[in-house]
Amino acid sequence: MFKTDVQKLRNALEFTRVYKENANDIYLREAACMDFQLRHILVPMDENDGIAGRYEHDFVGFSSQVGGIYTYYFNEHEFLNAYMACKQNGEITAAEDYALQAVQAYWHEENTARKVELEFSKRYGYVPSKAFPGAGVGNCDCRVAGTNLDFEKLIRLGFDGLDQEIDRAAEVNGASSFYTALKLWIESLRGACERYREQALVLAEKAETEEAKTRFTKLAEALLNIQHSTPKTFLEGVQLMWIYAVSSDIMNYSRMDDYLGPLYAADIDAGRITEEEAVQTVLYLYKHFKEINKIHDCRVIIGGVGRKHRKEADRLAIVIMEASRRFRETVPQLTLRYYSDMDETVFRKAMEVNAEGTTFPIIYSDETNVPAVEKVFGVSHEEAEQYVPFGCGEYVIVGYSVGTPNNGINVLKALEIALHNGLDFYQNVSCGEKTGDPAQFDTFEKLYDAVLAQLKPTIDRFAVHKYLNYKIAGENAPYLHLSLLLNDCIARGKATFEGGVRYLNASSEMFGIISCADSLTAIKTLVYDEKKLTLPELIDVLDHDFEGHDDIRRMCLSAPKYGNDDDTADDIATRLFTDIADLTMAAGKAAGLDHYNIVSVNNSMSAEWGNFCAASACGRKAGSPMANANGASIGADKCGITALLNSMSKFDNTKHVGVINNVRFTKELFKGSMDKVEAVLKAFYDNDGVQTNLCVIGKDDLENAMVHPENYQNLLVRIGGFSARFVTLNPIVQREIIERTTYGA
Template identity: 50%
Template structure:
């Protein structure tokens, strides 16, 4: 058996390495970036489709190989190459390759080391903006896999670092195409539109490549059609369902979808082969087909849930917990009644499947369908971490002001990925870098030195004795933050510029507004708004620390700034009494005017610092997000003790939530603090709130009223988690009994027992509101 497995493994390696040679040859033979991309997509799709199984009702899976094209596969982008995998394959390949083939592989290896797009970005950034420091620190959420070289189980890696921030990971993510257009027009309709625009605007390789790309979509559909027909002959028990799938796959190649299954299948197949990791308003682009099926008897709700369940299994196969958004609800929907009927079916599917993806998201608004709202809260109350709740009454006016767009346009905002706002079919918004604001406070205390890294990481802004007033302290903090923000903005912009030079992102460009009309690819002047978003980490920790410093150093003069620095450097050891004092300083999350004012000061500064970079780097908008993922825990590990009372290595406050354990005045006070922000300065925040099961069950109407009041009164977003602290603690002790316990970390959800203990501990320590 081992011998057979070894032979099979070698055959697979040989096939993949031959694909590497073939893909590279195609890439090198074509100089036009659009035609090259279309040819590479055709080559790639013939190799990466995962065969369907007899149980699947909605088909389409891909497994990328060592080289290929993708907007964001594995955290990389455009033309990627996994050199470590090739090295390992060549070690094992042995005699299964001829000498000529081995030399061809190594020639490809040498070629892609310099040609992969991420390498081009790194060269471009270095040439224009200087060398990047290489530092040792824990793994964060925005690190490309080519930067990671740890063995399984190791905790730390070597990555590229930019002072208080992290190097942009170079993804072209969070681009939400017009799936409604895809489903309404179908492949033939899109093909006709491309030809029409080509005739109006003149021949161009862009239009030609789009037509070639549509052929590739049909190739994928027909590949699965043939598989379904073969399985139908081999599996009599599944024959009827498989033949229906085969018919669906044949039909979507030649006509626009006519029923719910066809619409769902076309949407998914197009999405998965283009690595579209997030979905827009599913209840809009499939609602009419769904209701028509119900009313004509083609389908009932259970049949629709079965199809949606199959789709959910495809989401789980991809396993992109930081993405996989699906949006329902909200203002500005076509045929709202039809959309709501499908929204109810989607909610029921999430209730039954109960897993970490998709990140089902409900856009709430005053006067919405009460049945949909009650269903959503029921699903959350049963232990799902979804749906996530977003307040249209707050967000639509804020998005209008932030982007300078009409209400009609703003109604199409999408919280994508971990919660970053993009405008459906109109904007990009990749969050390609992170920024640790508490690290900036640490740099101020150490005159630009990183106390954890033992190196200079920021400008010299003065020794503690030189910062005699809080205004001087604040000025030093600004000098740590602002140059770093500009550097990260350049990283974002250079990512787009490099991408545009290398590819057209044909699959996305086809469904983005204005690309066809202008005859330009998405990042080459086609998309309406080219936006970027730095992810802010540790904002509340930094603000709470500065509140304490201002109070005890500058206002009450209990300590000198040097004394505070020394206490933090020794992690409060020997200063337990002083630490209690810092812990008891005013804290955000309690509706405390002093603490909340400092958070707003920190927030508005970093938000405006990002916005001020926009014109300099040539983007349309550059605005912060505060969504965090697991970075609040991960990055806390390499951040020294802070003046809020937090110990060295402990988690930072998550997103816009309170410092751990600091929200002591009840859930209403916390929500008051969370509702004070000017939401026209950011493009996404996360508010995590955990309540007990008993509170939810015994006071449902009060909880519902609290949620609605918050979202209607400057509350932008709410992740409501109904779970007891005792469940979390028991899951640590007996993980085998809590395999299905799902928790919300920041901008994503996960099974609690699979999390790093550091993150588990941070979640356990968060406040659970019980009354």
């Protein structure tokens, strides 16, 4: 902790004063608030830094994502705890006491998330962020997450070039406080660079080793140069990107190999740095990633078509992967975009790094995703080539779109509620639609329609919530840090959420699709096709968690399952996926979004939300984990890796903006037969496979880690949309990971 609570409380008082004094102009207000904030949240470097930029947020502030989640935020609980402690300790004056009470009352109502909640509740009578896990099929919250900015433009133009672009636009569109605020934001960034430059000079003087003295001297020079010049070295490029990102709470870093590759290659070719020095520079950046520790975000993208500097980028991609191999942490979420004629050296390096159990890089297929993104987003081929996954795997287009995923929907829960005519059986709460007595579902289609009927109202309402999330953000703030590097905002003279961003997109996270699909397949097989049970009889067995009915559970487990290249099961999975996707897209259009699409990802909710679900007809016991993302139900993929990948490749990829396919290999197979594994994966990527999260580890290691966690502190596992140290996970999540299929020789 760099600041005391009393310092943070006083910062809250001053931030509030600045906010109120500029209340008449949201553009200048944000510029003033951000200038104050940067002077107080950016904290000093330490002696181990090689890149400048660290933060510690205050109780009140502005953030798109990290510090307070959403726009003008208020961490009220932390504020009140600090206030009570400081008051009790006599650390605040009587005048400050009165003023802090006023600040608490003011921000309780003025924080932007509160405004979204009120607007939504006026329409629907409840606040969705508080709707789950109490009951129902999902929840949602407020944030602006995952936007990938045009860092190539930042590197190419620098701060002065951006100033000039603003001036040219103002000549065309007329002067405005929006343009003035953008220039003030740039000046605030220059100020942050200068303050860190001064710190670097002091650290250089105090350095006890020649290495440290040289490191901080070079860093001070870089921080001076980037204030007005475009970066001329790899260090300057990394520093410029990072000072922008850390000042903005940007948590995804776009196509890093492309926008930094030319600087790296020029430095190497001129003999200014060695490859080892470049790796160390990347590791200094990774150090900051770890300090922030946003494991659900922190994407660094390498590879792929559509890069401006392919050869230079590939050279840097090798360095970045080597840094991840050595770093061996849960961040960054290094992601490689595969394409058929890519440099084989780059792909082999990715395989070798994964073989060491790093869980990175995640591999995405441009052969599949570029044409799919082109269609699903309705964009040009050139724009589609700039797709990137962020967060847990959702897609945005670099510099041209937003795509915040603010909600989760539990598809398996919708089936449970449909089987009980609107009742959440597991929690005994009536919260769904009255879709009819299941005894009257005399055809499978009636049951299937009832499940969709349970989902549709929530999907529709959450689309509205997404729209309000953006609308109210735009009414309260121009999001200067986004507007400056989203390519249409300056030209249009409009802030991000006032019509500046080209594509106003959003995504909806779906959980339990495969568990629901396998359950529907089992019901169709046992009840409607083979007539071994009536639906009420099966529901009663499920309500009692298969107690005394092991024979029926065996029938459920033996029914066709997704993940085995079985068309009976796969057809229902792909049908359910498509129908949910269509409902979501229609809801987005009705709500006013350009595109609203599903993602089938996992941020541990497949395990955690399974804990709130009754037993299901796929054979899953009550409270047990659901299938992870687009992976098979636990233990259900029994026909080998090729069959699993074939099932995963059957979805319509123009219906989603991200799916997660977790695949786990033993070290013996992955290392010993790397050529064969590589061939299988490439065949998947070339034939409609979207991506793979590769985890190279044995099941025995996972079992042992639960018993002796002290011996497995560095054991990394892939959850779905993120990685984690296995020993830090909730036991529910640990057990779900252990039970996944491991493919061996």
